[in-house]
Amino acid sequence: MASLFGSGLQALAGAVELAVSSGSILLGRAAHAQILKSVDPPPLPSFLSNHLINMYAKLDHPSPAALLLSLDPSPSVVSFTALISGAAQNRRPLLALRLFPVLLRSSARPNDFTLPSLLKASASIPCPIAGLQLHSFSLKSGLLSDPFVSSAAINMYHKTGLISHARVLFDEMPKRNIVAWNAVMTNAVLDGRLDTAMEAFIRLRSSAEVPNEVTLCASLNACAGAECLWLGSQLHSFIVRFGFVANVSVGNALIDFYGKCASVEEARRVFDAMLNKNDVSWCSVIVACAQNADEEEAFRLYLAARKEGFVPTDFMISSILTTSSGLSGVNLGRSLHAVAVRSCLDGNIFVGSALLDMYGKCGSIEEAEQVFESMPERNFVTWNAMISGYAVQGNASNALNVFDDMTSRSEVRPNYVTLLSVMSACARGGWLTEGMELFEKMEERYGIRPRMEHFACIVDLLGRAGMEEKAYEIIKKMPMKPSVSVWGALLNACRIHGKEKLGRVAAVELFEMDPYDSGNHVLLSNIFSSAGRWEESMEVRKEMNDVGIKKEPGCSWITWKNQVHVFQAKDTSHERNSEIQALLAELRRRMTAAGYTPDTRFALYELEDEEKELEVHQHSEKLALAFGLICVPEGIAVRIYKNLRVCGDCHQAIKFISGIVGREIIVRDNVRFHRFRNYECSCGDYW
Template sequence: MASLLATGPQALAGAVELAVSSRSLLRGRSTHAQIIKSLYPLPLPSFLSNHLINMYAKLDLPSPAFLLLSLDPYPSVVSFTALISGAAQNNRPLLALNLFPLLLRSSVRPNDFTLPSLLKAAARLGCPLAGLQLHTFSLKSGLLSDVFVTSAAVDMYHKTGLISHARHLFDEMPHKNIVAWNAVMTNAILDGFPEAAMDAFIRLRLAAENPNEVSFCAFLNACASVEYFRLGSQLHSFIIRIGFDTNVSVGNALVDFYGKCSSVVEARQVFDSLVIKNDVSWCSVIVVHAQNAEEEEAFRLYLATRREGFIPTDFMISSLLTTCSGLSGLELGRSLHAVAVRSCIDGNIFVGSALVDMYGKCGSIEEAEQVFELMPERNFVTWNAMVGGYAAQGNASMALKVFDEMTRRDEVKPNYVTLVSVMSACARGGRLKEGMELFEEMEKRCGIKPRNEHYACVVDLLGRAGMEEKAYEIIKKMPMKPSVSVWGALLNACRIHGKEKLGRIAAEELFEIDPFDSGNHVLLSNIFASAGRWKESIEVRKEMKDVGIKKEPGCSWITWKNSVHVFQAKDTSHERNAEIQALLAELLQRMVAAGYTPDTRFALYELEDEEKESELYQHSEKLALAFGLICIPHGIAIRINKNLRVCGDCHQAIKFISGIVGREIIVRDNVRFHRFKDYQCSCGDYW
């Protein structure tokens, strides 16, 4: 005992608490060993036993904590509460609830700290029956009068789906503290009722209760979810007035709110004004720029976080990977994949799902497959990303295979996005029978009613098979108003098969829904031009000009050595233009010798044939391809992106070039991926 007294029991207890706060198991075990050495052969005092139990429980080591509890001849409520609280906090709700009967059998009376932890465990487990029993016990033991116990019960009822119980209990509370109000607001948002959260905040203020950072964050999240910009801005003014604008959590919530309301400037102003920035701050502002089509700034900020010494988080990396998907930035995505591996977050389900999605949308389906197969756990986002990757490639067989595996394993249920991807793959892969069967049985098989997106896939599916009239009959019988995607699918089918009359009907519907979309006018004009009906084609173009509709200029881009090279039609500004033109001339000779004939059907009819052909040779995707052939070594696939649909002549020309030069060429237009190899394209000449 002299050794213990020399060290000081309070000092040892402080060392144990330091181990908890620093989450250092090594420090905790060393202190435990020193305590045993100092006391031997005397028993462990209760207050030190409580500290050690709390340490092991908080550090998620329930076995040594339970052993210490069993060695105490007179365990106290403090010991049991420490173990229960640690289990609840470390996502061991079942262990926490199983300790409660043991506590009662030990003749220990739970207190106002024990029950909130137990109610939290019941909420985490999603077990309303256990929650009801704990509520009853709290009522009988008189502990329900404690505002923290009642607040925990309100939170438990919300999280276990007993919303009416939660509201009734909350309304009966004689004094509602800020914890109770926050429980109501945060759960209202989680349950999808942002207006209820806003209403609770207003009632909180009317009750003269002072909100805290949790209250402000909840209100801002509610405003963000429904994009109530004015209301959120008013709260921002109130936050500044009472001095909460320096709080980093509130600042992060403001950045997120302004970002979701598409107010990038305001979001950036809040971020820049934060005195203290944590990893959530950086993640929030990166996502703001990524979600508002400012991908380059998002990546610039990411590099700034690395310079500041922040370790990349799963949320940050998954958000940036989504940005790569939008940019088709395969090399950027690969770099982020390497960062995820180095940071040991590549096994995270959200990062893994984002990787599958990124590789699929960037056209590297093989790498998407590798990540998918290595994932220890998959959610519906993961499965949808894999199916969507195959759909973008037009690989119906693999999309159907993954879909069948998903439904057979029964890990997650397909949602409407899954079915859109599978049916889209069937349409692009020409699997009419499988696609129609899935559409007809989707409600019975998956419990999902067809939406506009599914009808668009069916129209595309039938259109590919040359069954435009049947597709039109299905559109007329739709239980909802057909969307742009439905009529657009029919118009494209009419373009492919030269159905001018039906194409005009689809185009007129599209003009009514979206009169300023240039793409629909161009498609209709091309249908008439393809049929040699130049008068109607010119009339459509004239209508566009009369109402002020301008066709978006086509451009293509290709990445080489960390630089993006952008080309527009007839572009001569590139520094290697002379080499590009020389290679195009050489390729044209070899293509003509192999049987290529320029497709001039869509060129202006006033031009002579030679002029039409000259126009076609200078299309942006051909310029980008020539640059890729000059720079990118043999054996590496050439990847080109285009903002518009690839034209018929370019599609035909790239097929020839792929065979002539023996290269794989991947073109991503605004509809799908085209993988050209050995004179063939993965789309089967339908896009």
């Protein structure tokens, strides 16, 4: 009879373990209720109590676990360890650490399973004092000699910033197991000490220790972070030779490595060769394509993953949303937003931030605001994306309001990207005082030293405001050598305000740094042509031809019915060209009647005035706009994208057209968004 009773309790213990493995608290509670019925009178046998404590702790129900522990008349170290381990795994480090003195006051003593969980808890706070005390206890109790305890201590020191302590402890280990090596390597990668990670891998191989999948993934992450293609390729050969190529985690790390080293073909080759793929595999290859400007292939891979039956995850959705931003496809982004809602992922902070970023980059700022307001929590990516969305629209007022909310009400501190976005918004909106104040006091207020990007932004801010000489003085006092972006901002400012002498100074610097960039030559040529100095303008163009520099052809494109229609200036190849030309002629007639005068300052000087007018009327953005007005139904904004800066005449013309046809027209050039409505542009002609 006793044996039958014992076998029944063993079966109940098995049910408890099944609840843990399946993550079902309902099954666990049902098993607990059956145990209470079967065991009368209490207390429960120790092995059943341990199983139940472990189940509640692992499934993140610490209260019933702690109650069971308190009801045990003689709790063992197994009971305490189960509760401590569960608390540490479920991000309850303070609970785990509070249990340690309770354990010491009991008759039980910590063992080599207890201390790693406690060290993990102290690392996640992070609390170096608690970690130091646990290290001391491990040393006194003789448990530090256990390689798992010492490895946990090394990991704790890395996580709490005491890297020198971790190094000393690692060097003093009599026998270093693979867990210790992995702790050193993974933490070095997380801290950005990529050379240290690779040195550790070489030392590991010299010690004859056999690496595992964690070791190889950390090594590949180090190579990816350093963009060291040749070293990672050698590691790939090692992986093949030692039989790790079939490991899914290692395969995923290889895809990520090749993607970050801009070797998309190799990444795709690894992906295609994988026999077993998980959702991380698909996400990695999608990101590899998206990061290397192959957004269309990334989206095709996403659709292939869905056909394979993979359920969208937060990482997959956030990854593919970046491709929508790259393709500037707001309708595509909205479809993915719907997928996120159906999959109950729209509340995820990473998905929400990606949605916010996508809507901002696609110019749908109202939808970005809705996502921002609905997010239950926000991190610095969220705040930065919202500020950046306003910046690209040139809406300095709203960008500064969000920045004020971030700094006054949020627990998230601004980083260098935040300040850059706010300064960019000030530059595009003409908020000189606010932008300069932020630049001058960013280190004092936020502890952030100005980087090259901040200097480029402040030069742009001053230049747009007509203060090119002051911008030049700042450039001369920079603590680092000015970059192409800094001199480019000054040259563009000189173009806007016709400062020929200073423009040539900036151009000379740019020609030395990047002699084959056509954009800088064109800017200088335009400075001269706008001032009527045609001979000097043509001289710059002649120099371009002499050294073989070709101007990047301007083009505009518009998406309609899942097809991208691309136009170049004076392009007559489109299948609906006759309709486009007829509409342009009608619009030109109505614009002229409304007071429009063509701006032909940058047209070729050898042309007659009438020819110049015809020249500007055939610019690519006007052709794309005419096609959009023909195809896009009334009530829907016409969205046009351009690879170069929109020209002055097109900007003026589209303002007139927006009022004449009563439509909203959104133009995204290589600098910012322009939203045209009722004869006005959102930039206020400050661009």
